[in-house]
Amino acid sequence: MVDQAELELFRDNVRRFLEEEAQPHYEQWEKDGIVPKSFYRKMGENGLLCVDQPEEYGGIGAPFEFSVVVLEEAARMGFMALASNLSVHSDIAAPYILHLGSEEQKQFYLPRMASGECIGAIGMTEPGAGSDLQGIRSRADADGQGGYVVNGGKTFITNGQNAGVVVAAIKTDPAAGAKGTTLFLLDTDQDGFSRGRNLEKIGQHAADTSELFFKDMKVGADKVLGRLGGGFGHLIDELPRERLVLAAMAVAHARGALERTVAYVQERKAFGQSIASFQNTRFTLARLKSDIEVHQAYVNECSGKYQRGEMDVPTAAMIKYATTELEGRVVDQCLQLFGGYGYMSEYPISRDFVDARIQRIYGGTSEIMLEVIARSVLGR
Ligand SMILES: Cc1cc2nc3c(=O)[nH]c(=O)nc-3n(C[C@H](O)[C@H](O)[C@H](O)COP(=O)(O)OP(=O)(O)OC[C@H]3O[C@@H](n4cnc5c(N)ncnc54)[C@H](O)[C@@H]3O)c2cc1C
Missing domain, CATH: 1.20.140.10 (Butyryl-CoA Dehydrogenase, subunit A, domain 3)
Known part of the structure; x- marks a missing residue:
């Protein structure tokens, strides 16, 4: 059972932080089409990223509701682009790694995500695969040495410009239908990864939304997230x-x-x-x-x-x-x-x-x- 008094105290802190650190800059972020990476670090320093992640992985181990409060306050103040960015980072990408990752993967990514050093994205959508994710064409072919070569691309990816890691759905066995899709942790500083432009949208301008491209990207088996074919x-x-x-x-x-x-x-x-x-x-x-x-x-x-x-x-x-x-x-x-x-x-x-x-x-x-x-x- 969540302690409501504590939750409301936390909400006040989040609100104050956003009033001081986001409000004065938000117009500029909207114009720039992106929230600067330095803001994520500031959030990390204040314990406002990946809030319900266990302490051993850099979070504060708070109940889920505390993580939600961060998004609620950003949304309530009208900073929906920021709320979207943060939801993808703290409440979607990081939990995938926490729930499915090996111990090495968790140790490698989660503390850096909680500190804001590494920003997370989720890469599911492709030009031919939105509602129907069976249409994913990005593929990972075995390289014969235990790893994979990834080719393809994604579109409409929130945090696409800022991301350090993308949890991406890729076909490892295109003939196997639903059972042929695997999740990969794709590091954006690796050869073969590139970003398209920051897409222009009618709203949520500060939420960087991008195409991503994978060209002969060599990925070790240690970058498979969860089960092979279990995507x-x-x-x-x-x-x-x-x-x-x-x-x-x-x-x-x-x-x-x-x-x-x-x-x-x-x-x-x-x-x-x-x-x-x-x-x-x-x-x-x-x-x-x-x-x-x-x-x-x-x-x-x-x-x-x-x-x-x-x-x-x-x-x-x-x-x-x-x-x-x-x-x-x-x-x-x-x-x-x-x-x-x-x-x-x-x-x-x-x-x-x-x-x-x-x-x-x-x-x-x-x-x-x-x-x-x-x-x-x-x-x-
Ligand atoms: C700003 C923004 C941020 C996004 N962020 C991410 C992200 O971070 N990661 C990511 O992977 N994706 C992201 N997306 C992609 C988003 O999830 C997809 O746009 C969405 O799932 C719809 O897919 P689609 O655009 O291909 O539309 P389509 O699937 O082509 O749908 C077009 C229309 O057809 C309807 N339709 C489709 N199938 C059916 C059906 N079976 N029955 C009835 N109607 C149907 C849809 O409801 C819709 O009205 C983002 C998109 C935007 C615009």
């Missing part, structure tokens, strides 16, 4: 956490957008009265607030399930689907209450609007979530 099984095991953290971000982001809107409607006047006094405004805010709290309760319940090892794939799909759709509704209706000003870049709600959009796409689209849920409902 898809590992993906399925790790999905609940990935989808749960995206859900927590979604609700926190919706909460932040609502807070920004509440402040605005009390200041702005029309027809001689504040926008907040119109019944439409009051009821809209009331509906959104109720929705946020109901979804928060489900996030909290699912966090408990995850901690107890009870979170299954359909539940993870339900929470990701429900919360990211909620986030979309909230930012849309909040923007409406800003009128024309909501469409202006200088108003943070406009950033909330575009930043939220991708949440219904990455980590599995809403349609794929519905497919997963429907399968569990119908049994087929």
